[in-house]
Amino acid sequence: MTPIRSLRATAYTVPTDRPEADGTLAWDRTTVVVVQVTGGGQSGLGWTYGAAACAAVARAELAPVVIGRNAFDVPGAFQEMVRKVRDDGRAGVCGYAISAVETALWDLKARLLGVPLCALFGQAADGVRVYGSGGFTTYPHAVLAAQLGGWVHDQGISRVKLKIGEGRGTREERDLRRVWQARETVGDHAELYVDANGAYTSKQAIRMGRAMEEWDVRWFEEPVISDDIAGLRRVRDAVRADVAAGEYCCDLYTFRRLAGAVDCLQIDVTRCGGMLEWRRAAALAAARGLDVSGHFAPQLHLHVALATPNVRHLEWFHDHVRIESMFFDGFREPVEGVLRPDLSRPGLGLELREADVARFRTGGVDAAGD
Numbered sequence: 001m002t003p004i005r006s007l008r009a010t011a012y013t014v015p016t017d018r019p020e021a022d023g024t025l026a027w028d029r030t031t032v033v034v035v036q037v038t039g040g041g042q043s044g045l046g047w048t049y050g051a052a053a054c055a056a057v058a059r060a061e062l063a064p065v066v067i068g069r070n071a072f073d074v075p076g077a078f079q080e081m082v083r084k085v086r087d088d089g090r091a092g093v094c095g096y097a098i099s100a101v102e103t104a105l106w107d108l109k110a111r112l113l114g115v116p117l118c119a120l121f122g123q124a125a126d127g128v129r130v131y132g133s134g135g136f137t138t139y140p141h142a143v144l145a146a147q148l149g150g151w152v153h154d155q156g157i158s159r160v161k162l163k164i165g166e167g168r169g170t171r172e173e174r175d176l177r178r179v180w181q182a183r184e185t186v187g188d189h190a191e192l193y194v195d196a197n198g199a200y201t202s203k204q205a206i207r208m209g210r211a212m213e214e215w216d217v218r219w220f221e222e223p224v225i226s227d228d229i230a231g232l233r234r235v236r237d238a239v240r241a242d243v244a245a246g247e248y249c250c251d252l253y254t255f256r257r258l259a260g261a262v263d264c265l266q267i268d269v270t271r272c273g274g275m276l277e278w279r280r281a282a283a284l285a286a287a288r289g290l291d292v293s294g295h296f297a298p299q300l301h302l303h304v305a306l307a308t309p310n311v312r313h314l315e316w317f318h319d320h321v322r323i324e325s326m327f328f329d330g331f332r333e334p335v336e337g338v339l340r341p342d343l344s345r346p347g348l349g350l351e352l353r354e355a356d357v358a359r360f361r362t363g364g365v366d367a368a369g370d
């Protein structure tokens, strides 16, 4: 047995490069909570994008049940963490903290075995497609065009997504104009995706979805709030685009409910509970004949996605690409829209640039264990 020796959780807050908004939220900074675990002379790395409170939960609630456990028994540690937060509620902060710790434990296990994480899970593909994601409602047209056009024409990423549903669904004309502008920018052959972040009512979403068929929109993400399963199903059954949701799912029960109402199930490894839950949710989708798509954090999704036969693509999300390229040595760039791992590096293949990112730290480092 190789015991887990320590757990460290640190919050960093990084300003965005411009003010950003989608249909239902505006922001100008992003907090990333990084977890580092050690055992057997190795360290593992995981993270989540959530409130700094995730770091406090990891240190106060999760570290006591993880430290001392066998580093090779990641599912056992996951189960103990889920049990520990029963009274606090798994959905949200606790689940995000569990996700960060669980992914760090998988990274540690793969490093102890000296293999890339995708090999530990069982590699099903040598690369995974990404889609460019940004197109915030706050962007002036020139910025939108430069971002979407850059992905398609300069980087060879032939799938891009923009935000719609501006002002909680109150600016339909501007939404449609921006979708038209996006199609003009990317040309006829790129796949065009939209994300309303739950801003529309179901009838409104159906009307907007049909209007956007003129520009061959292929993906309509969260046309209505994803808690409204019946509304999602109504939209899915009425529009040509694939309806997608799942980014807030925090356990298999919520994934199961959503899987009956979407065309593609989104899974976020930084929220759902981690890599075991990611693969179980993907299996649940496979049993319904559905693809899955990785939401957020492309560097953290790469290895688990490679071990998932029914993965469609990963989200090359502007904010997280920017943060992950600053934070991690070993950051991978897509080539012609396909992200591939460096199989010469164990685990996730990433190292935190602690000295470089210390200026973003918003919570004191606190280590449990040694």
Ligand SMILES: [Mg+2]
Pocket: 195, 197, 221, 222, 247
């Ligand atoms: Mg979304």
